[in-house]
Amino acid sequence: MVVRALKDEGVKYIYGYPGGSLLHVYDALFQQEDVQHVLVRHEQAATHMADAYARATGKAGVALVTSGPGATNAITGIATAFTDSIPMVVITGQVMSHLIGEDAFQETDMLGISRPVVKHNFSVQRPEDIPTIVRKAFHIAESGRPGPVVIDIPKDMTTPTERYPYEYPKQVKMRSYTPITRGHSGQIKKATDLLLNAKRPVIYTGGGVILGGASDELTELSRLLNFPVTNTLMGLGGFPGTDRQFIGMLGMHGSYEANMAMHHADLILAVGARFDDRVTNATDKFCPTAKIIHIDIDPASISKTVQADIPIVGPAKVVLEEMIQLVKGSKKQPDADALSAWWQQIDEWRQRHGGRYRTDDSELMKPQQVIEMLSKVTNGDAFVTSDVGQHQMFAAQYYKFNKPNRWINSGGLGTMGFGLPAAMGVKMNFPDADVACVTGEGSIQMNIQELSTCKQYDLPVKILCLNNQSLGMVRQWQDMNYESRHSQSYMKSLPDFIKLVEAYGHVGMKVDKYADLEGAMREAFALKDRLVFMDIAVDPFEHVYPMQVPRGSMRDMWLSKTERT
Amino acid sequence: MRHIISVLMENEPGALSRVVGLFSQRNFNIESLTVAPTEDATLSRLTVTTIGNDRVVEQITKQLNKLIDVVKVVDLSEGEHIEREVMMIKLKASGQMRAEIKRTCDIFRGQIIDVTPTTYTVQLVGASDKLDAFINALGSASIMEVVRSGVCGIARGEKVLSL
Missing domain, CATH: 3.40.50.1220 (TPP-binding domain)
Incomplete structure (x- = not known):
């Protein structure tokens, strides 16, 4: 009933990870071809993929995760979508009804845990309610101010040997939910x-x-x-x-x-x-x-x-x-x-x-130059996803977005690890479009395991890792507010990213000089059917400016390391 | 300022936790809270008293309205209204105190609903400040236990909170 309802809702892809409480649903998925399941390597990535699909298309993305750790791993992704008002339906498995409350294996109170970060959540109490609940979930997720909706389904609600009448409602009416349709x-x-x-x-x-x-x-x-x-x-x-x-x-x-x-x-x-x-x-x-x-x-x-x-x-x-x-x-x-x-x-x-930065105070490439080059190479036409930190701000400042739904980032929650799965979610649904993930060597390691998913589903996204060998935004704040005491904001023993992506079966490129940047980037985007990871060495001392002075007005800004309004 | 907010909501599992959770999540304060089904078994009526300035209370009502299970919200304090609270209070009552407590109880129109040779249990109904006044009038020495229902309220006149 779950899979059939998703099909009737017109869902093409769902992103997920199986587990005990969802085995009936996964068995049903196996026996049909309308709804295609994408197997991620960590549930957080499933939610980000669904989220990015929604950001690029405006329609709710769907994630499917099992009970317990599967559900809790999805929470960060649900919260990310909630803070940015992104429509999403997350189906979570649950232990059998009679075991709920008994601390059963892989049981968590998903309704309770997700409550503060969802627009609404449902628990299925009777199998025959599944079609209506699924329709309501999509309706709530996509209408009004959008947001994520969780459907928690105890395993015994999906027992395949039990049969129930099925009818998928075209519309649902809810007396307590009537989104506004026009202004005063x-x-x-x-x-x-x-x-x-x-x-x-x-x-x-x-x-x-x-x-x-x-x-x-x-x-x-x-x-x-x-x-x-x-x-x-x-x-x-x-x-x-x-x-x-x-x-x-x-x-x-x-x-x-x-x-x-x-x-x-x-x-x-x-x-x-x-x-x-x-x-x-x-x-x-x-x-x-x-x-x-x-x-x-x-x-x-x-x-x-x-x-x-x-x-x-x-x-x-x-x-x-x-x-x-x-x-x-x-x-x-x-x-x-x-x-x-x-x-x-x-x-x-x-x-x-207006948007100036100095290029003469160091030999090293400036992160801003990389983004401007990306904008140039892709004609401002690519889908750009980002992680969180300095690279995100540079991308926002220097990539000239001419179309909506092309800039995909975790704005409200600021979730590191968002960029790569988001790029994957977009690429899967827009296979012919250029999709670039702008990231840093810190953020990318928060969901780097998804390089494996990219291989399995052939997702040739371009990853631009602005490698400044530090958690740049944290470091910037430490420079500005903590007399440059760089507490835990740099990582020793970074992996050799080129070897790492090659181990996953992809293409790696190292760029150290600005002179090589344009050529390398054009080559990367020309490799239409390969994932390319560009490890780009940038100036580790660069800061993001302007930066507003804390507790000031809009016009109180630092404009560079030495200039203030 | 103290506000009494009445909420009509779907009588469904989890609905109450959404309301309570909202208050803690958004740093709103709850003074008291009561909830029970209405004459229509599919609806519950919840009354919450809270303290906050106009901006906070406006946010509370807006955020409550956003909850999917919530059908209607009204701030009763905006208009003429009646509020009541029930209190049961168990008191040490022996010797001279027995008569004294009985007198105070009569003055406040309380009822003694349970009696033992050494205790009285008094039931009192009224606005919260009347219940507070009764406790003050007793002096704390004789109080063994207090249980209060929390406030419930209703608008005066023809105004109603219904579907």
Whole structure:
């Protein structure tokens, strides 16, 4: 019934790892060909693969893991998806119903453990409920503010010798769950009036634009108004990265011009963003002169950390569409003179510090150069996944994402080990696309066993390991705040990555000089059917800048090791 | 400020733990909590009292509303409402104290629901501050055990919390 329900839901791939409590389900998988199972090497990777599929397509990914350790290994992946509002259905095996609560072999209370990191979870109590629960799980995961849903299935609920009537419901209705489908027209009207009167506006958008499929509407509205656009880490690609109106990412490692513009703005239009601490810096100093319009599908995100002047609860796509119509139909035009002065100011900021880094203070390659080369070699068109740390910030700053759903990273939870399985999940579903995993020598070792899965399923992703021989972001903080006491932030005895990937049956490339980088990278991407691991030696002393000064306002930033605003 | 939040939710296993878990997860405080099925056996009614400023309480109601099992949420403190709590209190009662306790009990309109030669068990119904006042009036020396139900509340007038 489980497999049949997944098939009826239109699921093509599920990612998982078998175990005792799931043997009935795995036997059913064996006897059909519609739902293909991908065997990972660690359950965390299964959840990240499912998660990345969801990030790239907008549809819920599915993971299947056994009870006990299988389920607990999946928790990190579930939490990763939860924090970034990614739709996912995770099916966990459970011990037989009569053993629950008796500390049986491989028993854990998965409902209890997963509760704080899921949108909802189900326990199957009667086999005949399976089709409805599966449909509800997908409905909940994909609608409203998306999120992961766990279905915990005791082994005796899947006994193959017992037969039950099966009908897969097309729709499910739940009296306690009715996601909102449009915004309040009065509020949208008020907001549009403010937009048309703004003198120093900024459009600040997040992952909600990507998840809500609202990139086209955002781009159209921004162009109509000629307003600058900044994206959060999760929102990159929501607006074309090479567009003149794009002023870069904002926040802790945001661009100088984006953070300055936010601080001096008189109006902020926030769309599908949640004013998180990595964006706002100190909330009491946040954007002191700005009125705030906040569009979000989740009412709890509005006025949670920063008070909104005009809250609009609704799906980004529908609300923005309504705004576009209002702007088009309005007699009033945006204030061209004020905007031209505002753009002049922004361009001046952009001139002063826009995305520059020094290449002359060391012989070594700069990590920024590697990302810029990746952007060049792939024409800004690849799917880029990342792990967590300095390389993630460099990728976010220097890769120019022109399309949504192409930048795939663990933004909220910051999960090291995410990058490789995420790249695999994308490649499996987009076999013809270039998929690059930007990682570091620290992060990659958190799920390196998946190189084996890549071999089994022929997943020729390109891994760019920015090897700085240290946990770069930790080291940076230690440099800046702990007088360079590098406590546990470097690893001695790193493996020979080239030999390691070759042992897994893949291609390894070592790059030490910038002069060799372009050639090597082009060669790697030309090897269409091979996984290539590029071990790229970069300057271990490089820091990510700008970096906001702790407890300051948006405009308080370090711009280099010596310069401060 | 103290708020009384009423929640109508699906009467399903695990629903209560979602509510309680939410409070600890988000660092909200719970003063008291009561829960029982309603006249419709598929629904439970939960009442929680909490202390927080308007922003915190707004977050609490929004976050509660997000829980899939929660059907409706209302902050009763926003309007006219009635609150009640039941307390049973076991007291040492011998000698002169027996009459004294009985008098205090009458003043507060409590009922003595169990008697032994040396103890009284008193039942008292009222708003929480009335129960507090009763305890204060007794003085702690004679109290052996206190059990309180937690607050339940209902809006005044025609306002109802239902489907």
